[in-house]
Amino acid sequence: MQFNKLIVIFLGLSSQIYGETIHNVIIIGGGPAAYSAAVCTANGKLTPLVIEGSSPGGQPLKAGDIKNWPGMPNINGAELVGNIQEHAKKLGAQIIEDTVTRVDFKQKPYVVYTKKEKFLAHTIIIATGSEPVxxxxxxxxxxxxxxxxxxxxxxxxxxxxxxxxxxxxxxxxxxxxxxxxxxxxxxxxxxxxxxxxxxxxxxxxxxxxxxxxxxxxxxxxxxxxxxxxxxxxxxxxxxxxxxxxxxxxxxxGLGWRPNGTLFKGQLTFNDKGEILVTNNVFTKELGIFAAGDVASSTKHQLFIAAGRGYEAGMAAEKYLVEQGLI
Ligand SMILES: Cc1cc2nc3c(=O)[nH]c(=O)nc-3n(C[C@H](O)[C@H](O)[C@H](O)COP(=O)(O)OP(=O)(O)OC[C@H]3O[C@@H](n4cnc5c(N)ncnc54)[C@H](O)[C@@H]3O)c2cc1C
Missing domain, CATH: 3.50.50.60 (FAD/NAD(P)-binding domain)
Known part of the structure; x- marks a missing residue:
């Protein structure tokens, strides 16, 4: 299996060479949806890069005790999401504390700019969540x-x-x-x-x-x-x-504000400002998936966000295989 391909471009006849890594999957977010997408894609040996933003852990950090995670009658939100993050790391996900400031989905590979760096990827999973109003x-x-x-x-x-x-x-x-x-x-x-x-x-x-x-x-x-x-x-x-x-x-009960502004002009949104998805995780852009509270399939529930993240991971892997990218 081939990981992060190294592209070497020769410019004309000059000897100038530059190389850039193209990641198989970049996951934007650091909540249950993002870390679950990372568990799925790391398990599939895709070495995902997770850019977790300024609130690693996401909303579960504010949730206190969680009583509706199936199989766990009572678990602290921070502990639960920490476990998912740890699981992803153990499987080989790269997790960085940085914030995405801009994306360019009009060219392939897709371009993701953070506060510190620029990254390229064949597929993107957006899991930037939401905030209650x-x-x-x-x-x-x-x-x-x-x-x-x-x-x-x-x-x-x-x-x-x-x-x-x-x-x-x-x-x-x-x-x-x-x-x-x-x-x-x-x-x-x-x-x-x-x-x-x-x-x-x-x-x-x-x-x-x-x-x-x-x-x-x-x-x-x-x-x-x-x-x-x-x-x-x-x-x-x-x-x-x-x-x-x-x-x-x-x-x-004033609703939720999805963190999707960053992707305006690149993707389609519904009237609530959520990224419009079909079949739970598919945006209109091939190879770009959205999961959890930022997507129109949200139910604002932790277990569902985690499930959708995992589903987006599976969809990304399928896309990479179908496109002959891995
Ligand atoms: C107080 C409270 C209590 C709750 N209690 C429960 C409960 O008991 N049971 C339940 O099922 N659900 C509960 N929920 C809802 C649940 O927490 C959310 O549905 C779930 O966390 C959504 O997960 P997510 O991964 O989609 O997004 P979030 O948890 O919102 O995570 C979003 C992540 O994206 C990152 N991010 C945002 N912008 C960027 C960027 N530009 N670049 C990189 N990263 C970025 C953030 O840093 C964050 O890590 C509660 C929510 C709140 C607020």
Missing amino acids: KLNCPGEKKYFGKGIIVCAQCDGYLFENQPVVIVGGGYSALRELGLMLKHTQQIMLINPDKALSGPQFLINYANDPHVKVLHNTSVKQVIGDGERVTAIEVVDKETNVTQKINANGILI
């Missing part, structure tokens, strides 16, 4: 992970039968509301807009008698006792009247 109010930073959550499926169990505020009035918030109702029947929905928006089956959750809705209301601050959230202060946008709502949990 924040409230941007006082108290949020202090109590994030200490009563403030972003995912009912992941952390709803923390608030069994306790008062919870959900912020948002669109698709994300209503979906989270449906999931949160499985854990508690003391829910206040703070809708920043005048009406809820989303499919009727989701809006129906807000009609549950255990849910109170405040429309046209914004969050002023998150209040806590120094350790955990105890309340939230909100303001009516029309009357300017503020009120304090006691709550043990605050779920921010």
Whole structure:
């Protein structure tokens, strides 16, 4: 098997020679999707290069305990993603702490520029993830992970039968509301807009008698006792009247911001700013794959991000074989 081919180009009749390595696979990202893609491609002896960005480990580092990784009833997010990274390294993945600043997918091999270097590759796996949209109010930073959550499926169990505020009035918030109702029947929905928006089956959750809705209301601050959230202060946008709502949990249901800006002009996106993929990982560009939270196939779940990363690794290997590149 041939690894990282060395290209030697002679310029005219001069003796000037330069060589550049073409990587089989470059993986952009350092979260569960990226490291799982690295496990897959390193296992296939493709010596992937992983450029992990400024937050190695990704979102699981902020997640605390993970309770929905099949086969692991409870594992710390940092430990889980660290294990995947370690596994990839043991199989031979090269992992570097650098950030991709620019890409050129219009030429082959594909070009990836980082803060420090330039790399060439036959295939690229993009796994740059996403970030939950924040409230941007006082108290949020202090109590994030200490009563403030972003995912009912992941952390709803923390608030069994306790008062919870959900912020948002669109698709994300209503979906989270449906999931949160499985854990508690003391829910206040703070809708920043005048009406809820989303499919009727989701809006129906807000009609549950255990849910109170405040429309046209914004969050002023998150209040806590120094350790955990105890309340939230909100303001009516029309009357300017503020009120304090006691709550043990605050779920921010304002959606997610995908980290895909870097690839604008090179790939196709959906209206949420996610890289548009078909069959889970295939972008429109041959040999370029996207996996995890940055891709339109995301479910914003760790296990699914890892699975899609692995799938992208398999797709990259198949592409290399079919193109006669390995
Ligand atoms: C607080 C919180 C709790 C959560 N709890 C759970 C849970 O309990 N269960 C669950 O299933 N899911 C949970 N999730 C969701 C889960 O963590 C994500 O779905 C998953 O991490 C997505 O993985 P990813 O690899 O696609 O992206 P991310 O984890 O977002 O990783 C993205 C990676 O890309 C890198 N990157 C970004 N830009 C660049 C660049 N320009 N160059 C190079 N690298 C770059 C970053 O450094 C980062 O390493 C939680 C999320 C949050 C925020």
